[in-house]
Amino acid sequence: MRFQLIGVNHKSAPLEVREKLAIPESRLPDTCRDLTAYPGIEEGMVISTCNRVEVVAHTTNGSADLRGFLHEHFHLKPEELDPHLYEFREKDAVRHIFRVASSLDSMVVGEAQILGQVKEAYATARAVGAVRGQLDQLFSRAFAVAKRVRTETAVGSSSVSIASVAVELAKKIFGTLQGKNVFIVGAGKMSELAARHLMAHGCASIFVANRTYDRAIGLAQKFNGQAIKFEDLYNSCDKADIVITSTGAPHAIFRREHGEQFLARRKNRPMFFIDIAVPRDVSPDMAKLDGIFAYDIDDLQQAVSSHVADRRKEAELAEAIITSEVERFEARLSTLDVVPTIVSLQDHLETIRQAEIDRVRGRLGQMTPEQEIAVEALTRGIINKVMHTPITTLKTAAKESEATTVVDVVRRLFNLRDKDAAAPSKKDEVGTRH
Amino acid sequence: MSLLWLRFALGCYLIGLVYAFVALSRTSDMFSRIALHAASLGMVFHFVSLAELFLSGQVVWASVHNGESLLAFFSMTFFMIIYAIYQTTSPGVVVFPVVFFLTFVAALDQQPVLLTQFVSHQGWLIAHIVLIFTGYAALLVSFGASLLYLLQERRLKAKRPTSLISFLPALEVIDQIGYRSLLLGFPFMTLGLITGSVVAITAPTIGRVDFLDPKILLSLLMWAVYMIMVFTRWNSGWRGRRAAFLATFAFVAALAAWAANYFSTIHRFAS
Numbered sequence: 001m002r003f004q005l006i007g008v009n010h011k012s013a014p015l016e017v018r019e020k021l022a023i024p025e026s027r028l029p030d031t032c033r034d035l036t037a038y039p040g041i042e043e044g045m046v047i048s049t050c051n052r053v054e055v056v057a058h059t060t061n062g063s064a065d066l067r068g069f070l071h072e073h074f075h076l077k078p079e080e081l082d083p084h085l086y087e088f089r090e091k092d093a094v095r096h097i098f099r100v101a102s103s104l105d106s107m108v109v110g111e112a113q114i115l116g117q118v119k120e121a122y123a124t125a126r127a128v129g130a131v132r133g134q135l136d137q138l139f140s141r142a143f144a145v146a147k148r149v150r151t152e153t154a155v156g157s158s159s160v161s162i163a164s165v166a167v168e169l170a171k172k173i174f175g176t177l178q179g180k181n182v183f184i185v186g187a188g189k190m191s192e193l194a195a196r197h198l199m200a201h202g203c204a205s206i207f208v209a210n211r212t213y214d215r216a217i218g219l220a221q222k223f224n225g226q227a228i229k230f231e232d233l234y235n236s237c238d239k240a241d242i243v244i245t246s247t248g249a250p251h252a253i254f255r256r257e258h259g260e261q262f263l264a265r266r267k268n269r270p271m272f273f274i275d276i277a278v279p280r281d282v283s284p285d286m287a288k289l290d291g292i293f294a295y296d297i298d299d300l301q302q303a304v305s306s307h308v309a310d311r312r313k314e315a316e317l318a319e320a321i322i323t324s325e326v327e328r329f330e331a332r333l334s335t336l337d338v339v340p341t342i343v344s345l346q347d348h349l350e351t352i353r354q355a356e357i358d359r360v361r362g363r364l365g366q367m368t369p370e371q372e373i374a375v376e377a378l379t380r381g382i383i384n385k386v387m388h389t390p391i392t393t394l395k396t397a398a399k400e401s402e403a404t405t406v407v408d409v410v411r412r413l414f415n416l417r418d419k420d421a422a423a424p425s426k427k428d429e430v431g432t433r434h
Numbered sequence: 435m436s437l438l439w440l441r442f443a444l445g446c447y448l449i450g451l452v453y454a455f456v457a458l459s460r461t462s463d464m465f466s467r468i469a470l471h472a473a474s475l476g477m478v479f480h481f482v483s484l485a486e487l488f489l490s491g492q493v494v495w496a497s498v499h500n501g502e503s504l505l506a507f508f509s510m511t512f513f514m515i516i517y518a519i520y521q522t523t524s525p526g527v528v529v530f531p532v533v534f535f536l537t538f539v540a541a542l543d544q545q546p547v548l549l550t551q552f553v554s555h556q557g558w559l560i561a562h563i564v565l566i567f568t569g570y571a572a573l574l575v576s577f578g579a580s581l582l583y584l585l586q587e588r589r590l591k592a593k594r595p596t597s598l599i600s601f602l603p604a605l606e607v608i609d610q611i612g613y614r615s616l617l618l619g620f621p622f623m624t625l626g627l628i629t630g631s632v633v634a635i636t637a638p639t640i641g642r643v644d645f646l647d648p649k650i651l652l653s654l655l656m657w658a659v660y661m662i663m664v665f666t667r668w669n670s671g672w673r674g675r676r677a678a679f680l681a682t683f684a685f686v687a688a689l690a691a692w693a694a695n696y697f698s699t700i701h702r703f704a705s
Contacts (some may be wrong), residue, residue, distance in 0.1 A: 267670055303593070
């Protein structure tokens with residue numbers, strides 16, 4: 001269990017830092033490849049959402065310089081990044097992954113989206129071969145744990161989410177949402193969800209602008225809305241009272257001058273920007289304008305934190321599930337560690353047995369079927385009797401810390417070849433290029 | 435007797451005053467209900483007090499203190515109308531302290547009536563008083579709303595979770611309260627000033643109206659600011675900080691115009 005995890009999330013790092021670390025979807029496979037090529041890393045995976053960027057690795061010797069990887073990959077100075085980083089190893093890393101997948105570490109505890117995001121990250125890393133045996137097991141288990149948390153606790157059941165918080169805030173600004181217009185900039189799942197909530201509370205009509213016009217049309221149709229060409233964004237945006245923006249643009253697309261324009265055309269009627277993009281779409285100096293209310297993803301987090309208290313009880317229950325699951329996973333993983341040894345031990349003895357029978361057969365000549373069966377039963381019986389204690393010992397040892405010692409001793413005593421062990425050493429050669 | 439009822443009313447308004455201070459720091463549904471009931475009860479006493487004055491046979495409202503009492507009553511009526519429409523007691527944060535102050539001054543003592551014997555057109559005088567006081571009350575509520583707007587705007591901008599559970603109504607609702615009061619108050623104020631002029635010009639003992647009198651100048655200033663407020667709001671939708679500045683200015687001008695009663699020669703009509 002040589003898992004190691006490093007990263008930032010909405011609690012450890014402000015949006016400014018997360019913006020620098022955010023990895024666009026298209027760059028994710030390359031990042032995974034770079035990660036696995038980094039010294040000391042066997043398998044690796046990167047989770048990058050608007051609230052977190054995390055690097056998970058299975059290392060060759062239990063300790064890899066993941067910090068170094070981040071500095072190198074993002075060209076960031078250590079003093080810029082390090083104060084915001086958290087790092088977990090082994091059991092703690094497993095616990096953290098379980099918590100993330102179960103949405104206990106989320107901005108909105110219990111929201112369902114994170115699980116999908118982790119699954120996507122996992123699929124991406126798997127596709128490029130960055131996730132194999134160990135991380136594969138870890139994440140399969142994490143997904144199962146997430147499901148268990150969801151079904152056994154009420155953490156995910158409450159309607160509190162970014163979307164409903166957005167509705168609440170909109171009501172604080174506009175009173176009633178009846179007759180208000182919504183503008184979606186950048187078609188995405190989260191903005192669609194927010195829009196759906198707003199429409200359910202009486203918003204009148206919806207506009208969609210997207211870089212890919214077809215996607216805008218697609219989403220607009222879902223809401224009986226109107227697709228707007230991205231070039232016309234600034235000319236038509238003032239029609240909206242509520243703007244949900246989530247583009248992947250590297251810079252703010254709404255700047256102060258745009259805000260002033262909108263307000264002038266709207267006779268200063270207020271506008272509410274729900275900015276769920278990272279990096280942010282609404283520049284901070286535009287958000288300062290009177291009449292512009294811009295909530296970025298961090299602000300929404302603050303707004304929901306008051307609701308989180310209600311869920312604390314359920315979250316405690318979920319944490320208990322996580323704790324027991326971490327123990328189970330640990331036990332299972334180390335049990336699995338001895339399985340190859342047991343298998344190769346059995347293989348080894350079976351080969352010996354077969355060889356001996358063949359030898360004896362030559363001397364005894366043709367045996368009757370009854371004799372054949374008797375010899376077979378006799379030899380097997382001896383081997384099973386002899387092997388019973390060593391195998392039980394191995395299995396018991398697996399659950400304790402001495403597992404590796406026992407496995408080593410058995411392997412050396414029986415001179416067992418390790419098929420699996422060959423792979424990492426080859427990996428090392430690839431990894432240690434400087 | 436009228437003074438006694440007024441003092442009962444004052445006691446009720448005191449509860450409203452306490453509410454005004456508490457509401458700024460915490461939200462309590464129960465307390466706002468208590469304040470509302472107290473205010474209603476206060477209004478009943480207040481009404482009795484005013485009715486008694488009226489039934490005494492003369493238009494005795496024309497003394498400064500009775501005027502204050504009447505203005506306080508109008509402001510409370512305005513507050514209740516807003517409560518009936520918008521189900522919010524939040525304008526009380528501004529209205530209650532002002533009402534309390536006015537009632538307090540009015541309840542100090544009974545002033546001698548100085549005015550009526552000099553006025554030839556009693557109908558005009560009553561119209562003047564009612565119109566201008568309605569205008570003042572509307573201005574007060576509008577001023578209060580613009581302060582609340584500012585407060586709510588700051589809360590929403592500060593993005594604290596508490597902004598979700600504050601006692602304040604939605605920003606647009608506050609805006610509407612302020613704007614509607616403003617629109618409603620303006621014609622009353624205008625007509626009030628016109629009727630006032632008529633009363634002054636026709637008053638037999640004065641004959642000549644001094645247009646440099648502070649009361650007249652301040653009233654005109656207040657009216658001008660009022661008009662600017664209505665215009666900027668209607669034309670370019672000014673709200674928030676800029677509207678609050680204007681409203682504060684208009685309110686201060688109104689206070690000054692009111693205070694001018696104490697040193698103006700023409701409004702006092704006293705020798």
